[in-house]
Amino acid sequence: MVDEALSAGAVARRLGVAVTTLRTWHQRYGLGPSEHIPGHHRRYTRTDLVRLEIMRRLTAEGVSPAEAARWARQAPDPMANGTVIPTPIHPTGRDGGGTIPVGRAGPAARGLARAAMRLDAAAISETIAHALAAGGVVATWDALLRPVLAGIGERHAATAGLIEVEHLVSRCVSEALAAASRAKVPTGPARILLSCADEEQHTLPLEALAAALAEAGVSYRMLGARVPVAALVEAVNRTGPAAVVLWSHTRATADPAQLSALLAAPRRPLLVLAAGPGWRADTLPAGVVRPVDLAEAVSLSTAVRDALDQSRRD
Numbered sequence: 613m614v615d616e617a618l619s620a621g622a623v624a625r626r627l628g629v630a631v632t633t634l635r636t637w638h639q640r641y642g643l644g645p646s647e648h649i650p651g652h653h654r655r656y657t658r659t660d661l662v663r664l665e666i667m668r669r670l671t672a673e674g675v676s677p678a679e680a681a682r683w684a685r686q687a688p689d690p691m692a693n694g695t696v697i698p699t700p701i702h703p704t705g706r707d708g709g710g711t712i713p714v715g716r717a718g719p720a721a722r723g724l725a726r727a728a729m730r731l732d733a734a735a736i737s738e739t740i741a742h743a744l745a746a747g748g749v750v751a752t753w754d755a756l757l758r759p760v761l762a763g764i765g766e767r768h769a770a771t772a773g774l775i776e777v778e779h780l781v782s783r784c785v786s787e788a789l790a791a792a793s794r795a796k797v798p799t800g801p802a803r804i805l806l807s808c809a810d811e812e813q814h815t816l817p818l819e820a821l822a823a824a825l826a827e828a829g830v831s832y833r834m835l836g837a838r839v840p841v842a843a844l845v846e847a848v849n850r851t852g853p854a855a856v857v858l859w860s861h862t863r864a865t866a867d868p869a870q871l872s873a874l875l876a877a878p879r880r881p882l883l884v885l886a887a888g889p890g891w892r893a894d895t896l897p898a899g900v901v902r903p904v905d906l907a908e909a910v911s912l913s914t915a916v917r918d919a920l921d922q923s924r925r926d
């Protein structure tokens with residue numbers, strides 16, 4: 613326990629969290645340094661540290677940051693006698709039974725899975741928004757959203773249940789990614805066209821790509837779900853994108869003729885990406901690239917945008 617007030621860096625080291633996380637907890641949840649000596653940076657007192665330790669512990673256990681902060685703020689002053697650190701009684705509400713498997717994903721994913729089973733939209737949204745603010749889009753997708761979405765799919769395949777959970781989580785993920793995209797609207801012409809294949813309704817991975825591109829400062833156009841091939845080619849001919857990312861999640865929507873149509877378009881894009889688990893590598897037309905994950909889709913899109921901008925300057 614400390615005897616004197618600490619800097620943000622010292623608190624971050626003690627708790628094993630990033631200084632940016634401390635800043636987020638301060639700005640969003642009011643868990644900031646309370647000692648203020650005029651002309652100096654604010655410092656964290658012993659009481660602040662106890663509260664932040666509760667915040668760290670509960671969020672690591674998968675409690676949503678808003679709920680954890682409520683508990684942390686209620687912590688009595690440790691200088692007072694008889695202090696008892698509160699422990700939350702675990703989440704209220706019925707969870708409908710069972711769990712969503714998240715494999716080796718961390719506590720945040722387990723917390724999100726529990727909130728999903730309780731159909732607790734506020735906690736789902738809060739957990740996703742916090743992860744996006746703290747770690748960015750790619751990390752949030754890979755470490756939090758993807759394991760939970762895959763777990764929902766797995767559980768649905770085994771039980772034919774959880775459709776309500778799947779719909780609620782999908783909605784919350786869409787809203788959080790849209791908010792992240794709006795927060796960083798890139799300037800400059802939209803050189804990347806994002807589209808789902810014909811009849812394809814799985815849009816979340818493309819929404820993650822849109823938010824990640826916005827975060828990287830790359831402008832895009834998003835056509836969304838179920839785009840007939842004639843409409844896709846029309847959009848390409850009207851906007852002349854550097855790259856088109858065509859998403860197919862299942863074999864049923866992965867007709868390679870859609871990719872051939874893009875390659876034959878009068879304003880053929882420099883790069884055509886066949887993204888998603890629907891596509892079969894051995895049926896892709898020559899010249900089509902298949903990214904393995906979100907990070908690769910972002911870096912390929914960024915590189916082709918840069919190449920086009922460079923060639924226009926030369």
Ligand code: B12
Pocket residue numbers: 753754757758759761762763764765766768769778779782786811812813814815816817818820821861862863887888889902903904905906909
């Ligand atoms: C959410 C969801 C829905 C939502 C979609 C909402 C939305 N707005 O997107 C709704 C309810 C609409 C839906 C509908 C259906 N669904 Co659905 N759905 C899912 C679920 C749970 C998550 C989808 C998702 O976003 N996955 C993202 C991650 C988890 O998928 P991933 O494969 O691991 O992705 C990796 C790779 O693709 C790779 N990658 C490679 N390149 C790139 C590029 C980029 C940019 C990114 C991001 C990633 C990437 O990295 C990814 C991870 O980052 C999946 C389960 C699952 N495992 O995917 C079922 C699932 C895909 N659905 C399934 C089915 C059957 C359907 C329906 C046919 C159900 C029905 N009877 O109506 C319809 C299909 C409608 C249609 N024609 O498209 C099956 C598909 C089975 C199959 N292989 O054919 C699944 C696998 C569930 C299951 N186990 O049964 N679904």
